[in-house]
Each structure stands twice: as C-alpha cells, then as structure tokens.
Amino acid sequence: xxxxxxxxxxxxxxxxxxxxxxxxxxxxxxxxxxxxxxxxxxxxxxxxxxxxxxxxxxxxxxxxxxxxxxxxxxxxxxxxxxxxxxxxxxxxxxxxxxxx
Amino acid sequence: xxxxxxxxxxxxxxxxxxxxxxxxxxxxxxxxxxxxxxxxxxxxxxxxxxxxxxxxxxxxxxxxxxxxxxxxxxxxxxxxxxxxxxxxxxxxxxxxxxxxxxxxxxxxxxxxxxxxxxxxx
Amino acid sequence: xxxxxxxxxxxxxxxxxxxxxxxxxxxxxxxxxxxxxxxxxxxxxxxxxxxxxxxxxxxxxxxxxxxxxxxxxxxxxxxxxxxxxxxxxxxxxxxxxxxxxxxxxxxxxxxxxxxxxxxxxxxxxxxxxxxxxxxxxxxxxxxxxxxxxxxxxxxxxxxxxxxxxxxxxxxxxxxxxxxxxxxxxxxxxxxxxxxxxxxxxxxxxxxxxxxxxxxxxxxxxxxxxxxxxxxxxxxxxxxxxxxxxxxxxxxxxxxxxxxxxxxxxxxxxxxxxxxxxxxxxxxxxxxxxxxxxxxxxxxxxxxxxxxxxxxxxxxxxxxxxxxxxxxxxxxxxxxxxxxxxxxxxxxxxxxxxxxxxxxxxxxxxxxxxxxxxxxxxxxxxxxxxxxxxxxxxxxxxxxxxxxxxxxxxxxxxxxxxxxxxxxxxxxxxxxxxxxxxxxxxxxxxxxxxxxxxxxxxxxxxxxxxxxxxxxxxxxxxxxxxxxxxxxxxxxxxxxxxxxxxxxxxxxxxxxxxxxxxxxxxxxxxxxxxxxxxxxxxxxxxxxxxxxxxxxxxxxxxxxxxxxxxxxxxxxxxxxxxxxxxxxxxxxxxxxxxxxxxxxxxxxxxxxxxxxxxxxxxxxxxxxxxxxxxxxxxxxxxxxxxxxxxxxxxxxxxxxxxxxxxxxxxxxxxxxxxxxxxxxxxxxxxxxxxxxxxxxxxxxxxxxxxxxxxxxxxxxxxxxxxxxxxxxxx
Numbered sequence: 001x002x003x004x005x006x007x008x009x010x011x012x013x014x015x016x017x018x019x020x021x022x023x024x025x026x027x028x029x030x031x032x033x034x035x036x037x038x039x040x041x042x043x044x045x046x047x048x049x050x051x052x053x054x055x056x057x058x059x060x061x062x063x064x065x066x067x068x069x070x071x072x073x074x075x076x077x078x079x080x081x082x083x084x085x086x087x088x089x090x091x092x093x094x095x096x097x098x099x100x
Numbered sequence: 101x102x103x104x105x106x107x108x109x110x111x112x113x114x115x116x117x118x119x120x121x122x123x124x125x126x127x128x129x130x131x132x133x134x135x136x137x138x139x140x141x142x143x144x145x146x147x148x149x150x151x152x153x154x155x156x157x158x159x160x161x162x163x164x165x166x167x168x169x170x171x172x173x174x175x176x177x178x179x180x181x182x183x184x185x186x187x188x189x190x191x192x193x194x195x196x197x198x199x200x201x202x203x204x205x206x207x208x209x210x211x212x213x214x215x216x217x218x219x220x221x
Numbered sequence: 222x223x224x225x226x227x228x229x230x231x232x233x234x235x236x237x238x239x240x241x242x243x244x245x246x247x248x249x250x251x252x253x254x255x256x257x258x259x260x261x262x263x264x265x266x267x268x269x270x271x272x273x274x275x276x277x278x279x280x281x282x283x284x285x286x287x288x289x290x291x292x293x294x295x296x297x298x299x300x301x302x303x304x305x306x307x308x309x310x311x312x313x314x315x316x317x318x319x320x321x322x323x324x325x326x327x328x329x330x331x332x333x334x335x336x337x338x339x340x341x342x343x344x345x346x347x348x349x350x351x352x353x354x355x356x357x358x359x360x361x362x363x364x365x366x367x368x369x370x371x372x373x374x375x376x377x378x379x380x381x382x383x384x385x386x387x388x389x390x391x392x393x394x395x396x397x398x399x400x401x402x403x404x405x406x407x408x409x410x411x412x413x414x415x416x417x418x419x420x421x422x423x424x425x426x427x428x429x430x431x432x433x434x435x436x437x438x439x440x441x442x443x444x445x446x447x448x449x450x451x452x453x454x455x456x457x458x459x460x461x462x463x464x465x466x467x468x469x470x471x472x473x474x475x476x477x478x479x480x481x482x483x484x485x486x487x488x489x490x491x492x493x494x495x496x497x498x499x500x501x502x503x504x505x506x507x508x509x510x511x512x513x514x515x516x517x518x519x520x521x522x523x524x525x526x527x528x529x530x531x532x533x534x535x536x537x538x539x540x541x542x543x544x545x546x547x548x549x550x551x552x553x554x555x556x557x558x559x560x561x562x563x564x565x566x567x568x569x570x571x572x573x574x575x576x577x578x579x580x581x582x583x584x585x586x587x588x589x590x591x592x593x594x595x596x597x598x599x600x601x602x603x604x605x606x607x608x609x610x611x612x613x614x615x616x617x618x619x620x621x622x623x624x625x626x627x628x629x630x631x632x633x634x635x636x637x638x639x640x641x642x643x644x645x646x647x648x649x650x651x652x653x654x655x656x657x658x659x660x661x662x663x664x665x666x667x668x669x670x671x672x673x674x675x676x677x678x679x680x681x682x683x684x685x686x687x688x689x690x691x692x693x694x695x696x697x698x699x700x701x702x703x704x705x706x707x708x709x710x711x712x713x714x715x716x717x718x719x720x721x722x723x724x725x726x727x728x729x730x731x732x733x734x735x736x737x738x739x740x741x742x743x744x745x746x747x748x749x750x751x752x753x754x755x756x757x758x759x760x761x762x763x764x765x766x767x768x769x770x771x772x773x774x775x776x777x778x779x780x781x782x783x784x785x786x787x788x789x790x791x792x793x794x795x796x797x798x799x800x801x802x803x804x805x806x807x808x809x810x811x812x813x814x815x816x817x818x819x820x821x822x823x824x825x826x827x828x829x830x831x832x833x834x835x836x837x838x839x840x841x842x843x844x845x846x847x848x849x850x851x852x853x854x855x856x857x858x859x860x861x862x863x864x865x866x867x868x869x870x871x872x873x874x875x876x877x878x879x880x881x882x883x884x885x886x887x888x889x890x891x892x893x894x895x896x897x898x899x900x901x902x903x904x905x906x907x908x909x910x911x912x913x914x915x916x917x918x919x920x921x922x923x924x925x926x927x928x929x930x931x932x933x934x935x936x937x938x939x940x941x942x943x944x945x946x947x948x949x950x
Contacts, residue, residue: 019221020176020397023433031428047221050392050403054425054437062428085407087420087440110265112554113232113273120224155268157261169399178400200400201459206275206283218409218459219400 013041018052018082026052030059035068043074048082056093103148103220104128108138108164109182110156114207118151121209127216135159139167142174149220150179151203151212154190162197169198178219182207232273236322239266241623243315248626250296251308257297264293270322279325282318285336289314292343300348310342316627383414383445386453389467391439396463398434407442409456414446439465557653560613567603567610568801568897572916574603611798615650618696618705621659622647625667625694632671639678639688640671645695651703652798658775659705659795665768666707666791667692674709674789684786686710702777703797708790714783716740723749741781741789745769774929775799776819802898804925805873806891806917810860813923815896815915816885820875820928824890827851827867838864842872842884849874850883852935854926858910875928883932898925910934 010033015022030038040056063070072093080090105127107118119129130145132138134156150168154161161181168174178200183190191202203215246263249255271286293311295301303311317331317339324331388410392403407418421439425431444453450468457466578596586592622644633640651659675681675690682688693708716737723743724731735743743749747766769779777795796802796819804815805824831843832851841848851872855861865886872884896915912927 017221019402020400020434027428027431027433034428048404049397050436050438051397051434053404054422054435055428055431055433057422057438058425058428058431061425065427082404085404085411085418086438087407087418111235111269111272113228113235113269113276116228116231117276120228155265157265176397176400195399195462198399205272206278207272218405218456219402221402221405 009039010036011039011041013043014045014079016044016046018045018048020049020051023051023055026055030055034062035066037069038063038071040070040072041074042072042076042079045076045079045082047078048086050086053083053086053088060093102126102128104130104145105216106130106132106138106141106145106147106150108132108135108150108152108156108161110134110153114153114182117207117209118212121212122216124209125213125216135161135164135167138164142168146174147177149216150177151182151216152179153182154194162193165194165197165199180215180219229277232277233322233326235273236270236326238620239270240315240319240322241620242266243318244312244626245623247308247311247315250303251305251312255303260293260297264290264297267293267318270318274325277325281331281336282321282325285314285318285321285340288340288343289318292346295347301346307346310339310346312630314339314343316630319627383447384449385471386442386444386446386450387467387469387471388442388444388453389439389465390442390457391465392436392460393463393465394432394434394436396436396460399463401460401463403438403440406456406460407440410442410444410453413448413452413456414444416445417443555613557614560610564610564614565897567607568899569916571603571607571895571897574599575917607801611652611801612650614653614798616653616656617648617650618656618659618703619647621656621663622694622696624660625663628664628667629671629692632668636672637677638671638675638690640675641689641691643691643693645693646697649696649698649703651795654799655703655775655795655797658771658799662768662772662779662793663694663705663707665765666793667694669765669768670707670709670711670789670791674711676712680712684712698797699794702794704792704794706790706792708788710788713785713787713789714741714744714781716785719743738782741783744781745779770929773820776802776817778819799898801895802915802925803893804896804915805893806896806923807871807873807887808889808891809858809887810855812860813891813917813921814854814887815894815923815925816873816875816887817912817925817928818893822874822876822882824871824873825884827870827872827886829868832867840867842867844874844882844884847882850932850935851886852883852932853886854931855886855888857931857935875932883935885926885928885931896923896925 012029012033015026018026040059060070075090075093083089083093105122107115107122107129108131109115109118110133115131115133119131122129130141130147132141135152136158138150138152139159152161152164156164159167165179165181168177168179179198181190181194181199181202182205183194183202184205194202200219201215203212243263243266246255246259246266249259250263267286267290271283271290274282274286292301292314296303296307296311301307317335320331321336323329390403390406392401396403407416410416419441421441422437424439425437431437446452450470453468454461457464457468460466574596578600581592581596625644626642629640629642632638670692671690675692676684676686678688681690691710693706695708696703696705698704720729720735720740720743723729723740723746724733726748728743728746728749729735744765747764749764749766772779772793772795775795776799777793779791779793781789781791783789802815803818805818805821807814807816825844827842833841833843833848835841838853838856840851840853842851843849851867853865855865856863865888867886870886870888871890872886873890874882874884876882894917896917898913899915908924910927910931911924912930913925915923915925917923
C-alpha cells in the first residue's frame with residue numbers, strides 16, 4: 001500500500017457506473033495522472049463493464065511499466081462482483097503493483 | 101431498482117401489453133408512438149433500455165435506431181427490437197442499424213423481461 | 222388477468238381502427254389515388270392486427286392476416302400491380318379479416334371455406350406463387366445470418382446432469398457500441414450452471430495506446446450445465462455477430478484436467494487442440510465471421526432511405542382526432558372514465574352555481590346588483606367550461622362513416638344494384654355518446670336507400686339515368702345539432718303506392734286527404750312496413766318506424782323529403798350530446814319531473830269541454846279538432862291513485878313514435894332549463910317510464926320522463942284508444 005504521506009500521491013475516485021460511456025472519460029482521467037503514485041477509490045462503484053475493466057487493467061500495466069505505484073481502495077460489492085463476472089478477483093487489484 | 105424503459109410502438113395494443121409486462125416486473129415505462137415521437141421523448145428522458153417496433157409510420161424502427169446511434173448523447177443505451185421469428189432479414193437490418201438485441205413476436209412477457217435483463221444491469 | 226382482458230379489449234378497439242384504415246386505404250388504391258404512404262398504412266394495418274392476434278393466440282386471425290400481409294407486401298414493393306381485379310380480392314380479404322376479428326372477439330368461428338377461397342386467391346396473386354415469403358431474402362442471403370444450429374449430436378439426451386462446455390468469447394468494439402455488455406452476457410451465462418471464467422488480457426496495450434472503446438480482452442469460460450448448447454447459444458444470441466465465439470462440449474472423459482493445475486492452462490491446451498484439428502474432437506465450432514465492410518455500408522444507405530419513404534401522414538388512427546391529413550395535431554389519449562368524471566364534476570358545478578344563484582335571489586339581491594352580476598359572470602364561465610369539457614368527448618363521425626362503404630358493397634351485391642357512395646363532412650364532431658348510437662339507425666337508412674331508393678341498373682338506364690346510382694352520406698352542424706343526411710338519386714317515394722298500403726293497413730282512412738309531405742311521412746308509421754316487403758336487406762324485420770323511434774330515443778328527429786324520379790333524402794338531426802338536455806321542469810304530485818324539450822310541441826290549459834272520458838279511466842283531449850290521448854303522468858308513474866283534475870292541471874302536447882301525439886297531464890310547469898343527465902341505472906336501477914335523473918338548482922333530484930315509454934305503457938293499459946287514433950288520422 002502506498003502511504004498517504006507521499007507528496008506525489010493522488011487519488012482518483014471512480015464513477016458509480018463504469019459502463020461503455022464511462023470508458024473514455026476514465027481513460028482521460030488516468031492519463032492525466034500518469035507518472036504519479038495513484039490510489040483508485042472504488043467506493044462509489046455500482047457496476048463495471050468490460051471496457052472500463054480494460055482501462056483499469058491497462059492502467060495497471062502502464063503504471064507498472066512506469067514503475068509507479070497504483071492501488072485500489074474501498075472496493076464495493078458491485079465492483080468486486082463485476083470483476084468476478086469478468087474473470088478477476090479482488091486480489092488481482094489489491095496486490096502491490098510496484099514494491100517501493 | 102426502478103429503471104425506466106422507453107417503448108416505441110404504433111400499436112396501442114402492443115404499447116399496453118408492453119407496459120403491463122414491464123410495470124409488473126417493476127420497471128417504469130415511458131411510451132412513444134413511432135420513431136419521430138421516440139426521438140422527441142429521448143430529449144427529456146434517459147431510459148435504461150429502449151424497446152422498439154420496426155414497422156411504424158413516420159419513422160420506422162430502423163430509422164429510429166440509426167438516429168439514436170448517431171447521436172452521442174444516447175451512446176450505449178441498449179435498444180431491443182420487436183420482430184417476428186421468421187424475420188432473419190429484419191433482425192439483420194436491425195442489428196446493422198445498431199440494435200442491441202431483439203424480442204421475438206408473438207409477444208411473450210417472460211421473454212421481454214428476460215431480454216431486458218440480458219442487456220441492462 | 223384483469224389487466225390482460227383490458228389489453229385484449231384495446232386490441233379489438235384498435236382492430237376496428239385498423240380495419241377502417243385498411244378499408245379507406247384499399248378504396249383509395251382502387252380509385253388509383255394511392256400513394257406509397259397509403260400502401261404502407263394498409264400494410265401496417267394488417268401487420269398490426271396480425272401482431273396483436275399473435276399475442277393472444279388467435280390462430281385463425283394470425284394465419285389469414287399473414288397471407289393477406291404477404292400479398293399486400295408484393296403490392297407495396299411493386300411486384301404486384303394493384304389492378305381492379307387485384308383490388309377486388311383485397312377488398313374482399315379486408316371484409317373477411319373484419320369478420321375474423323369479430324369472430325375472435327365474440328368467440329365464434331368463421332366459415333373456413335370462405336377463408337380458404339380467399340387464401341387461395343391471395344396466394345395466386347403473389348408473383349412468387351404459393352407460400353412465397355414476404356422477405357427479399359435473396360438480396361441478403363449472402364451475408365444474412367446463417368442459422369448456427371450447429372450439428373451437435375445430442376442423441377444421448379441434452380439434459381444429462383452437468384455436461385461441460387468450453388466457451389471462448391472475444392468481443393469486438395461494435396458489441397459495446399451497440400449497447401451490449403460482456404459482464405451482462407457472463408452474468409446470464411452463469412445462470413445456466415457452474416462457471417469458471419478466465420480472461421486473457423495479453424492483447425491489451427498501454428493506456429496511451431488504448432482505444433477506450435476498443436475491445437482487447439478474450440474470455441474463456443468453463444461451464445457445467447444441465448441445459449443444452451442451445452441455451453448457451455441463446456445467451457450469446459445478441460452478441461455473436463459482434464464477437465468471435467466458440468462453444469465446445471467436452472465429454473466427461475475429455476475432461477482433461479479435473480483436479481490439479483490451473484484450469485486456464487487446461488483450457489489453453491484444449492483450445493490449441495481445437496484450433497489445430499477441428500475434426501479431432503466430437504464437437505463443432507461456430508466461428509462468426511465479421512461482415513464485409515462494403516455490404517455493411519450498402520445496407521446503411523438502404524436503411525436511411527426508409528424514413529423518407531415512410532414519412533408524412535400519420536393517419537390519426539382513431540380516437541378523437543378528426544384530421545386525417547398530415548402534420549397530425551398533438552393529441553393525448555385520456556381514459557374515458559376520467560373525462561366522464563370531469564363532465565360529472567362540471568355538471569355538479571353547473572348545479573351548484575344554479576343553487577347559489579337561487580340563494581342569492583332569495584336573500585334579496587336584485588338582478589343588477591354587484592353580487593348578481595358576479596354570479597352572471599360565474600354562470601357564463603361555468604357554461605363555457607361545460608362546453609369545453611364536452612368538446613373533449615367530441616369525436617368525428619368518421620369512425621361511423623368508415624364502416625359504410627363495406628355495407629354499401631354488400632347491399633349492392635345482394636340487390637344487384639350499382640352504387641357509388643359519396644361521403645361528406647366526416648370530420649363533423651359530435652359527443653361520443655351520440656357516436657356510439659349512430660351506427661344502427663345509419664345502417665338502416667343506407668340499406669333502405671339502396672334497397673328501396675335506388676332502381677336497378679336497367680330501370681335507371683330506361684329512365685335516362687346512369688346505371689350507377691349515387692348514395693350521398695353527409696354530416697354537418699346546424700343550429701347546435703348535428704344533421705346527417707342520406708340522399709339517393711333513385712325514383713323517390715311512390716306516393717300512390719304508399720298511400721294505398723297505409724289505407725290497406727288501416728293506418729289512414731282510405732279517403733284521407735294528405736299532402737305529399739304527409740304521405741312521405743307515412744313510411745315512419747309503426748306497422749307500415751310488412752313482412753311481405755321486408756327483404757332480408759333493408760328490413761331484417763325492422764321498419765323505418767323503428768329507426769325513427771331509435772333516433773327519437775336519442776332526442777333526435779328523422780324526416781324525409783322526396784322528389785319523384787329524382788330521389789329521396791332522409792335527414793336525421795341529433796343533439797350534439799346526450800350528457801345534457803334541455804327540458805321542461807314540471808311538478809306532478811309534489812314530485813319534480815323533467816320532460817325533454819325535443820318531445821314537446823306545445824303546452825295548454827285544458828278546458829272542460831275538451832276532455833272526454835273513455836271509460837276505464839282513459840281520457841282524450843280535443844286539440845284543434847283532433848282527439849289526443851290524455852295521459853295522467855301522476856297515475857301512470859304511480860305517484861297518486863286518483864285521477865288528476867285536468868281543469869287545474871296543465872297538458873303538455875308531446876310527439877312520440879311514428880309522429881303520434883299525446884298530451885301529458887301535469888300539475889304545474891316550473892320552467893325550462895338545461896339539465897345534466899345522471900344515469901339512474903348506474904346509480905339506482907332502471908325504472909320504467911323514467912329515462913334518467915338530474916339534480917336541480919335547489920338540490921332536489923328530478924326524474925327525467927321517458928316520454929315514449931310512458932305513452933307506450935299507457936296505451937297498453939287502454940288499448941281502447943287505438944280506433945280513436947285511427948279515426949283521428
């Protein structure tokens with residue numbers, strides 16, 4: 001887990017509905033935060049679809065390649081259920097992408 | 101969860117039937133009588149799913165779907181068309197116009213609810 | 222169940238509208254006036270009936286509508302020329318469709334021979350011949366969906382517990398763009414049984430290169446289900462065109478890796494084996510190939526042309542909308558019950574306002590005082606509101622007129638006459654209560670005009686007229702009433718014959734001197750038309766007297782004008798509504814009653830010399846040398862047992878069925894007033910002699926006299942009156 005004391009630490013709060021329409025805005029938000037350690041807050045998520053999943057997975061890859069920290073917090077049941085349906089588990093998103 | 105469904109059909113019988121089935125399943129229903137009317141309704145309402153007939157006056161189902169798909173405001177709204185079993189061609193055209201799925205006539209409430217569940221969360 | 226019955230009712234209502242639309246359209250096509258909109262509307266009418274019938278499993282109706290629709294589709298796409306012969310078949314098909322609808326509604330069956338004949342005729346018209354389907358499948362078969370009923374061998378029953386399937390699923394971007402969602406597909410799939418899902422994200426680019434609306438993931442699903450492959454395929458039904466999909470059943474022994482190791486690896490191995498050698502496995506694949514782009518584009522163009530073609534004229538399919546032409550006015554459809562409730566409330570308002578006026582006068586405010594002036598304004602407004610509310614219920618007579626062409630065709634073919642129907646003023650509006658009761662009298666009048674009015678073609682030609690007779694049906698508003706005329710250009714009333722028949726039947730004295738008009742009106746006398754004349758067309762055992770009576774029952778009048786050799790015109794005039802009524806308020810034995818003004822001819826004060834007893838309590842009164850039955854309303858309705866003294870009472874001369882007159886004896890007359898009609902039957906029960914009730918300004922309930930019934934009852938009490946009447950002429 002990244003620490004809150006990290007000055008470059010930023011938080012992105014996910015939208016409630018991560019459907020087809022949410023994919024492009026989500027990508028933009030993430031790209032805008034590239035290069036900084038990021039915590040993605042899933043506390044509002046009610047559901048997530050295939051394309052937003054792609055964006056989040058791609059972000060994980062990207063942050064990992066950038067050797068920057070990316071983590072998820074406050075995963076709601078809706079978020080976890082969406083991941084499960086799409087073949088992922090909570091664990092896939094809680095593991096530390098980049099050990100400090 | 102009371103999601104709104106927009107039904108577009110020129111037949112009053114079908115509109116009533118759809119409304120009956122949908123409200124019984126807990127959906128809120130808004131109605132339009134043809135494609136033109138449907139587009140008008142969409143200006144003020146954002147339904148979770150649209151159910152539309154194909155053969156309608158003024159603007160038919162294909163035209164309606166294309167208009168909806170061409171407008172970024174309505175991106176991603178699932179559209180189900182009402183069509184008959186034998187109509188592979190209609191299904192095909194609807195699909196190419198951008199329909200999400202279809203409901204086979206003769207109308208069966210269970211199939212309708214099933215189809216809606218398949219395209220909406 | 223109740224709600225479904227209500228929908229079924231709507232269906233039949235809508236069928237009526239569609240049938241009318243169908244007929245109007247077919248007639249326009251027959252006249253060669255059809256535009257593509259008309260043809261589309263005609264097609265849609267049949268299509269719509271078929272659709273609804275399907276939902277209610279009305280098989281006869283569905284089947285016939287389907288054949289009809291198929292033939293119409295050929296006309297619509299230009300493959301079949303709408304010649305006179307073709308249109309003849311179409312019109313008869315429309316008639317049969319109407320009968321099938323009626324049969325379905327009433328739970329009856331239609332002579333299957335009739336439908337077989339028409340099915341044969343319709344099918345014969347189809348260019349493709351027997352059973353040719355509607356769709357232009359040839360043009361599309363190249364890239365239309367080839368059914369993926371994959372040759373799975375399910376001989377060992379699909380439902381054996383827990384067959385395993387391996388499914389690979391790779392969406393394309395279009396899948397999402399069309400509103401489908403992988404997560405939802407997988408959720409549906411999971412409902413079928415036990416499922417394990419893995420996702421291959423190896424094709425996923427870094428965020429900067431990612432198209433957010435692209436599709437990079439591929440899923441592999443291991444599903445164990447009791448349902449068959451069809452059930453799985455159904456889950457992917459909406460998305461299979463927009464994805465790459467494979468479904469494989471694996472037999473229990475083919476279950477490569479049922480314990481140790483990662484399932485993903487096992488699946489990958491399985492997949493490789495499949496891709497390497499498809500025939501090696503006892504399974505089949507249905508790889509879905511993307512559509513060629515060119516065809517996709519072509520199809521889009523075709524679709525875009527559609528709205529333009531199907532534009533304009535949204536024919537107000539029934540309802541209160543009188544305008545059938547373009548730019549349909551904005552309408553709302555309201556529950557009739559709500560409108561009626563509103564009318565009731567406005568009625569209450571009118572009564573309340575009248576009561577208030579009365580109180581104000583009683584309190585000593587003189588007319589012209591500020592309060593009285595304010596009340597006048599209130600009254601004015603109230604009336605205006607009432608008019609507006611009544612207008613909501615107004616409907617164009619079109620809905621009734623639309624049924625007439627078929628009737629004309631039927632009667633014409635039964636009588637061997639050639640008839641052209643001209644209608645006029647079908648947009649004329651009248652209250653729904655009147656519309657609902659217009660059909661029967663109108664049907665009789667039209668039948669009568671063709672059967673008795675028009676001559677046979679040869680007779681017409683001999684008389685120097687065209688072989689084709691004309692029946693003109695028109696509606697108009699005239700002095701606050703609706704006037705409907707049925708005019709024919711036939712021979713006119715044969716007065717000598719009518720007079721002879723009337724004399725023969727004892728309806729008039731043989732030597733009675735009657736004006737032409739009086740002779741013409743003899744046909745309305747009860748008993749004028751006899752069995753020998755009642756053909757099965759105009760008669761059905763019903764004479765014009767019954768028609769006249771039913772029109773009078775609506776507060777209307779029926780009259781005839783005729784010119785020998787030129788034809789006859791029947792004119793029916795009706796009130797615009799049956800919800801309010803102009804009446805004369807009278808008192809009888811302390812009861813307040815209302816006599817409909819339409820029935821009243823005059824009121825008079827009986828003089829001692831004019832009243833004659835006939836024994837049995839029956840009396841007549843001499844009015845200008847004519848003896849008229851005097852009916853004691855108080856006794857007739859059972860308000861009192863003793864006879865009213867005519868000398869302290871008032872006689873109201875009313876005209877009844879067949880134009881006969883009677884005098885109603887009442888105690889006093891209070892005045893004339895417009896009253897709101899309240900049904901007694903819905904609030905209480907039917908009372909003989911009473912048509913309805915109303916509430917007066919002072920809050921009292923007043924009964925509205927059913928003049929016809931009161932008189933009919935009194936005459937059955939005292940049949941002795943008949944000879945007197947005959948003598949009086």
